Amino acid sequence: MVKKEIEKNDFKNLLKKGGLKSTPIRLNILEIFSKNNKPINADFIFSKLKGITDEATVYRSLSSFEKCGILKRIDLRMSSIYFELSDINHHHHIVCTKCGEIEDFKESEIIERFLLKIVKDSRNFKNITEHSLELFGTCRVCN
Amino acid sequence: MVKKEIEKNDFKNLLKKGGLKSTPIRLNILEIFSKNNKPINADFIFSKLKGITDEATVYRSLSSFEKCGILKRIDLRMSSIYFELSDINHHHHIVCTKCGEIEDFKESEIIERFLLKIVKDSRNFKNITEHSLELFGTCRVCN
DNA sequence: ATCTACTTGCAAACCATTTGCATTTATGAT
DNA sequence: ATCATAAATGCAAATGGTTTGCAAGTAGAT
Numbered sequence A, B: 001m002v003k004k005e006i007e008k009n010d011f012k013n014l015l016k017k018g019g020l021k022s023t024p025i026r027l028n029i030l031e032i033f034s035k036n037n038k039p040i041n042a043d044f045i046f047s048k049l050k051g052i053t054d055e056a057t058v059y060r061s062l063s064s065f066e067k068c069g070i071l072k073r074i075d076l077r078m079s080s081i082y083f084e085l086s087d088i089n090h091h092h093h094i095v096c097t098k099c100g101e102i103e104d105f106k107e108s109e110i111i112e113r114f115l116l117k118i119v120k121d122s123r124n125f126k127n128i129t130e131h132s133l134e135l136f137g138t139c140r141v142c143n
Numbered sequence C: 001a002t003c004t005a006c007t008t009g010c011a012a013a014c015c016a017t018t019t020g021c022a023t024t025t026a027t028g029a030t
Numbered sequence D: 001a002t003c004a005t006a007a008a009t010g011c012a013a014a015t016g017g018t019t020t021g022c023a024a025g026t027a028g029a030t
Helices: A002-017 A024-035 A042-048 A055-067 A108-121 B002-017 B024-035 B042-048 B055-067 B108-121
Strands: A071-074 A082-085 A092-096 A102-105 A125-139 B071-074 B082-085 B092-096 B102-105 B125-139
Touching (some): A042 A055, A055 A082, A125 B092, B024 B055, B042 B055, B055 B071
Antiparallel strands (some): A092 A102, A125 B125
């Protein structure tokens, strides 16, 4: 629980840095992200939250969090939008198109070099701030 | 117009290969894709189509086309889904988050090698069939 | 030419997400 | 600590892209 307190303070700082007020709901949402090391959506969060009656609040939080950089959006080709904490531990995903299983992978150096090359070669873009990179296939079990 | 006839036959073959019937609307849709070398959505297609009264038909076509591999989905983080012809000329996009301008880039060899490495390193995935890779930033004009 | 399965039109439903407005709450200044 | 103010929440309704059920039309195989 000492750890939990530290975490809570981290989240408070995160919110403050983002210019957002620190509310119980928001701290809970961040805790849910921190507990579940995978992309999650508004529904999932709403189902885990206690003391909240309106899913719109979740949507508003997610939107604010993305805007100020706390979260990053993950395009999984599902019907709803998924997010993850945009931590330092930058990674991407392989998604099983049959069962939805997700595996992470991490190729920071390659991707970093790749982005530099793209920017160097581009006419109109010298400023790339985000990227999506997700792989889709069938996992060992489904194959 | 000779060229156009050739193209139409290409499309007919494409549909046949996909197990889909060749209808005027479908040929028109494919022609629209062929004329517009950029990711487009259902609305755009519907607005260009003549002799059609129901957007649901467009959605159904897009869905069939994607399923049989004629189209590929492009995740542009817009509110609607975009598609492109999945031609041999495999490429990706840089999207301006301010004005929506799109630039293509093509790094087949790097990406090919990259995917091989990922598959080699992965525990659960030996079969990657698709991938999304889009970059987001601000273009020279908006910057 | 006919038969059958696939396609389309029409209308309605669906579902994730957004929005307006009144109320409550967090935070910085007093 | 209290207060004032801007921001966050709850509630309800709207939005908008996409999907679906059903009846009628049409392409393609025989």
